Amino acid sequence: MSVETEDEFQKDLIAVFVQEAQEWLQQIHVALDELQQGPPPDRHLKLAQTIKAGVANLGGSAAMISLSDVERASFSTLPFIEAVQDPAAKISANDFIALCKQLGHIHAALTRATGVTFDAESTTACAESLPVTILTSNLLAALHGLQERQVKSGSFHRNLIQTVIAQVEELMKNGIGQCNVTSLRELLDRLAAGEEGFLQFVLQQLPSLTDELGRLKNGVEAPGRSPERLQAVVEQVSQLWSAAQQVNATQAMTFFMGLHSFLTVVMQQRVVVAAKKYEAVESRLFESMKTIQGWVETGRVERTAIGSVLPN
Incomplete structure (x- = not known):
């Protein structure tokens, strides 16, 4: 060649x-x-x-x-x-x-x-x-330490730390030795976004809810006179209930479920509701609003604490 x-x-x-x-x-x-x-x-x-x-x-x-x-x-x-x-x-x-x-x-x-x-x-x-990673065993130890300090101080009430611990334990159970810190931070960010979104949604719906309760309380609107209007409010409360479920806001879920049942009964004219009853419901609505705000703030504090044990 x-x-x-x-x-x-x-x-x-x-x-x-x-x-x-x-x-x-x-x-x-x-x-x-x-x-x-x-x-x-x-x-x-x-x-x-x-x-x-x-x-x-x-x-x-x-x-x-x-x-x-x-x-x-x-x-x-x-x-x-x-x-x-x-x-x-x-x-x-x-x-x-x-x-x-x-x-x-x-x-x-x-x-x-x-x-x-x-x-x-x-x-x-x-x-x-x-991606930034941490040994799953080290992360689990850090989270348990954080949980112990939480119990001693009584500073947290949401128990998000236990939720994260359960997820990390599942990783260890599946033999995953390294935890992706970036993914964990993204999870915390998604939780934060969901809770903030829920809070904003409730704040947006609050004026129309209080307005309708006020109209019913003052006799401006009889339940049977404007069924479409009241039906819209009932559906609105149903959406709030669903939104609370999505972020696992237990107390809010319970309240909105009760409010939904109450307004449904009113809409169907199955009972005569006194003005004081509407006042009590309105008062509970504002109390629930404060509870939701506190719930979101506690979540912020717990997520910050969890973030503090993660490597940068």
Whole structure:
């Protein structure tokens, strides 16, 4: 075979290799992205094996066409993969960062060897976007400590800490050794948004509720005279009841359920209601409003306390 023919053949081999390398790297980075999110043990192991197989294939193919730099960079990456392979082992963010950097070396070696630019930005982004994690056992210990201080001080009343503890215990039960702090903070943020949204919804509905109770109390509106108006208020209370259920606001649920039943009876004209009864209901409505505001504020305090034991 002439030199020119050999060169052409080598170029063809490299072209095929480049295509394969791009596919392997795509699989490697997709698997690595998921691996960093702290999947269940079985999935963790499968993802690590996918990364390892992709890198080994890359190194083996590079060796076959004499791309020694790519071969060395690939096989040098295997120990870094093994460092994050065991889901039961203590895996730090630094282990993932080291693996990402090593993958960057593969990208660089590929670019030098083939003349084709292999994007190294994905490996940089990989290292920069690593989720913050904490050992599940350490987080559980910190939460139990926080709960003990809560009991001694009597400062909290919502028991959100116990809810989070139950979720972390479930992670441990499923063999997940690392807890994704980012995901936990997002959970706390969602709880906060839900409760704040509920409070705002109640505040928005309060004027029309008090107005209707006032009209009924003062005899401005007889229950049977404007059934559509009263029906709308009953539906409004039903929505408040449903909203309370969604955020697990137990006391609010109980109150709105009772108010819904009361207004339904009034609407159906099954009883004659004295003005004092309407006054009592109106008073309870304002008391319930204060309770909801206190409930939301206590939630803020507890979430802040939980956040204080999480690493940044």
